[in-house]
Amino acid sequence: MSAFALQGVRITDFCWLWAGAYATSLLAFLGAEVIKIESLARVDPTRTMTLTMGSQTFEGIDQSPIFNGLNLNKLSVRLNLKQPQAIGLLRRIVQISDVVSENMRPGTLDRIGLGYDVLKDAKPDIIMLSSSAFGSEGPLRRYGGYAPSFACYSGLAHLTGYSDGLPSPMTGSVDLMSATTSAFAIMAALNHRQHTGQGQHIDLSSVESLAVFTGDALMEYIMNGKVQTRNGNHDRIMAPHNCYRCKGDDKWVSIAISTDAEWRAFCDAAGHPEWASDERFSDAYERWKNREELDRLVGDWTINHTHYEVTEILQKAGVAAMPSLSNEEILSDPHFKARNLAAEVEHPTLGKQLVLGPPWRLSETPARVTRSAPMIGEHNEYVLGELLGISLKEIARLIDAEIIY
Amino acid sequence: MAIMAEQCLGHLKVLELGNFVTGPYCTKLLADLGAEVIKIEAPGVGDDSRRKGPFLEDTPHPEMSGLFLYLNTNKLGITLDVTTETGKRILKELIKQTDIFVEDNPPAVMEQHGLAYGDLKEINSRLVMTSITPFGQTGPYRDYKAYELNCHHAGGEGYLLPTMSPDLSREPVKAGGLVGDSICGLSAAIATLAAAYSRYATGLGQHIDVSKQDVLMTMVGLEVVVMFANMEVVRTRLKHPALMPTPMKCQDGHIMVSTLTDREWRDFARSIGKPSLAEDERFSQWASRHLHGDEITPHIEEFIAQYSKEELFHRFQDRAVAAAPVNTAKDLAESPQMEARGFFGEIDHPKAGNLKYPTAPYKFSRTPWRAERAAPLLGQHNGFVYCERLGYDKRDLVTMAETGII
Incomplete structure (x- = not known):
């Protein structure tokens, strides 16, 4: 196997929940050694989410498919943050780390002696990422949030949904987008440190990590004082630009047309060349103005075909179309299979698990799934024994004293 | 005179052959952190986002699109027709001086013009090249066409929205804003910087293949994973028992x-x-x-x-x-929290004037977000790049402009 891009990078990871955990998992796909700091006194809630799937019920801290999907490739060590001796051990782990990441409420780590200022003394070039709902300064710094809160406060939910329906806070994807932002920020700081030898602290707001995705809406308000609102699948200039019902139960295809050439190709491919000469649709402006009528006509055509048939017919003609895929359909999609996005890992208690790997293909240093998420404390001996040089006897004492807990 | 703040990525030279949102957002992230980004646009036409609103005072103008202005902050801009032989030669000269090349063109087009990774690594073995396309460089859908709408639905999130639909006979919808394209540019930037990091040790570049569908599927990964564990198809648009599931x-x-x-x-x-x-x-x-x-x-x-x-x-x-x-853009612009964090920063642009822009969701203690320059005017830095960087004569530029190369 070839080397990893982040070979030799070690991360002390206090992150938990979705937005925290996935950030460092992305870097672990690239080869960083991520040591997740856990404790029975502070169990990641995604470890204990009881889930019934079909006839199987997953219970207990080492049986969560959700936790597994979010913490791939990581190691786990158990240290009780309420014990002063554990804090000392953590500082030693930080001393042999390149990055520290955390997403507790702002100030929590400072209070127990693991804030950036302290860790910087322990390791002068340490990079530390603190991610929180609203960031660590400002009047809302102590306020918390989950994915739906980020989507709502950021303005994203207001822009998602039907024009006559409720705002939609999207799905858990919102957390993973915040996580992706964290991974990018850490990656930038690592490049900077490599070049200058300097570490730094990064203070990230999950709300803002979503707000930057609404740049056009923010600019529209700043420039013209106009407030955009949700409008289903519609575009501000393109039409057709929607999902259309197809043959089958709750099956849909997305079609988007930008140019006159695409429009003519669409009409021919759909077997309705007469639409191309219909003056209601003669150019982009007319099509946009008459989009409701257009949507009706397109829908009357798609309903007679499956979503894959429509896709094939239109793609052959150079028109953008794709099914609106369910998770079930994704798994059987030939392109999904060809791209090998899914990987199988052996989980100690769950058995063979299919998971999604990294979304990039690096030609020389491939990112990949190397192992399942860790059992809680699975790597106590490796981290405390091998890395810190603590004897097995002393480790046993630390367990008895509930420092390793 | 103020001392220039240290830049996070000031050591990286980036070249962008991107259009609309995805590629440009990827390099914007790098430019905002100090990388030197040269954006290549088609002569006379420029990036598609120049023709899409919102426009300042609702006056359509290629230099006053809020979308373009936002997505191209801190970049240098040149015009170059890379489909001409001279254009290709010039692009390759630039590639020799480039650490990172980001592009979001159809794979077949890059191959047709001799600009695939295999061609470019011959002239710069240290090059990191990132290609972001709807379906990636391999697989049966490689050459399919897709706009953000199609990618979002192909990625599996559209089918889940809106949660608790009032009427299941209505269509699934995409996420709002520029989410579907932006997240792909952001994700690609992680792998790009990882490759740059790795290059420091090995001296070798590489190609990064990013499929937007892959990125978007991983974003709804949990729902997909639930499926792996033999649960039934996830259909959150269906009404289901839930506590406070919507706003x-x-x-x-x-x-x-x-x-x-x-x-x-x-x-x-x-x-x-x-x-x-x-x-x-x-x-x-x-x-x-x-x-x-x-x-x-x-x-x-x-x-x-x-x-x-x-x-x-x-x-x-x-x-x-x-x-x-549930906030609107107005609520956000007026939020005391955003104000306290300095989320909006001012940038002066020669045509659009002084405007506020959303900056970045992270604060780096040593290397802050910068507003060194506004988005480039079309071809604004032709003189700097072609004359100072590549050594062309001013008269060459005139001829190249007249022949439509730049």
């Missing part, structure tokens, strides 16, 4: 409340004056709260309806319960 209507808008932990639920119950709910067995655990959600959500909604979103926001957050108002 709730209050006096002046909507508020969202999420209670994940048992502690949060108990504190929430107390904060709406229903402490008995905190003790109720049916709601004692996460899974059972949702199973019985329909029994209680209507009562909660009655309570919520009496107050303003601001009142509710602080009432719940004071008890450490995750709540948030």
